[in-house]
Amino acid sequence: MTHSPDTLAVRLVRVTYLTEHVSLFEFASLDGAPLPTAAAGAHIALQLPNLGERAYSLVTDSRHPERYAIAVKREPAGRGGSRHMHDMLRVGQVITVTPPRNLFKLNEQAEETLLFAGGIGVTPILSMARRLQALNRPFRFFYSSRSRIHAPFLEEIACFPDSHCRFGDEHGRDPSFGQILAGTSRNAHLYCCGPVPMMDDFLTAARAAGFAEEHIHVEYFAAKETPALTGGFVVKLARSNRSLTVKPGQSILSALRAAGVAMTTSCEQGICGACEVRVLSGLPDHRDSVLTDEEKLANQTMMVCCSGALSGELVLDL
Ligand code: FES
Incomplete structure (x- = not known):
């Protein structure tokens, strides 16, 4: 099989069940050679048969730089990518992926970093937390999920020194972003990935609190606006x-x-x-x-x- 230089053939080497609906898929190169480096916040796109490309944030882990790992939530009503991953992809299969691309870059020099994750939006945020911990940089991690059993990576996140996990069925509404940001230095960098309403609340609160745009970082994993289809x-x-x-x-x-x-x-x-x-x-x-x-x-x-x-x-x- 030949591939253009902007794609890579990788083999699925492990699948780990993280929750009832979320699994971690790990890919390695065919010959064991290192894969192109991925920084925290990066994503890859998988080329899936009959479905085209599907992009997923990488869960980067400095202990395994030779692998790409993605956590995928099975979405029964989605466009088919997650169903294919969960139902069809098996360890040993070879697929084509794009090299990592990063639209959600981490500022590793920030005086302080606040990380906000909701649901499966935790994947790029966890990569950032791992990176900041490895660099011994200060950060706070706020993770919300509808329930404990639906929250992947919970054990690891709970071990970060300044982490705050909240579950809709235990705590009700989260403390508002405004409350959290009120006591935060305006030099801090803020990162958020989660459902659209959460991201909208975050952006409104961060701007109202006076954070500069270059300190506010978001990554959406679902469309924020309806597509423009008026044509003409x-x-x-x-x-x-x-x-x-x-x-x-x-x-x-x-x-x-x-x-x-x-x-x-x-x-x-x-x-x-x-x-x-x-x-x-x-x-x-x-x-x-x-x-x-x-x-x-x-x-x-x-x-x-x-x-x-x-x-x-x-x-x-x-
Ligand atoms: S295909 Fe992803 S932004 Fe258009």
Whole structure:
């Protein structure tokens, strides 16, 4: 089997059941050689048969740098990636993955770090905690889950010196982000990954408390906004000198595919950055969770899986 240089063949070497619905999948290279290094917060995309790419945050572990580990929650109503992982993938099978990509970078020099994780959003946050602990840097870890039995990595997290675990069926509502952040130095860096309502509350509280945008870090694992599907605009492809009309009900990505334009994608929900394209002119209607507000205002790139156009024409570097 041959692979392009931007993909890797890896073998599934271990599956560990973490909770009723979450398993840890560990992959190693075929020849035992080290895999490209992954920093805390990075993700890889798995190429799954008939499903395309699916992106998952890595659970990095400095004791096993030769492996990629991902914790996957089986989502019966999802797009099929997690069901395939849980139901079809078996130890010994070889799959193709992308090298690690990091849109959720950890500032390792921060004076203090606050980590907030909700549910399966714990995976990149745990990697950050492990890294900060290895560096002997101060951090606080806030982990919430609907119940103790549904919380992966609980034993490890409870052992961090300043960790706070809360469960919906035991404690009711979490203390508000505002309460936690009120007594926190504005020099601290804040990281949050969890369900969309939790992330929205976090962002509102962090901004209201006066933290600078560059100290506020989030990673979504579900779409934050609905995709732009109103259509009714033209997309010009500058490199191939073609024009496409995006029809009502279509995304730019589906219009590109219908025209036979090959696109690299993964989440197709605006959260992984795989479909980012340079915008040469026109006004995108950004619906992704990848670009910062500043980047959205600059309109230099866009995610074509979910974003549309506010102008009648967009010229893309395709
Ligand atoms: S495919 Fe993930 S952001 Fe578009």
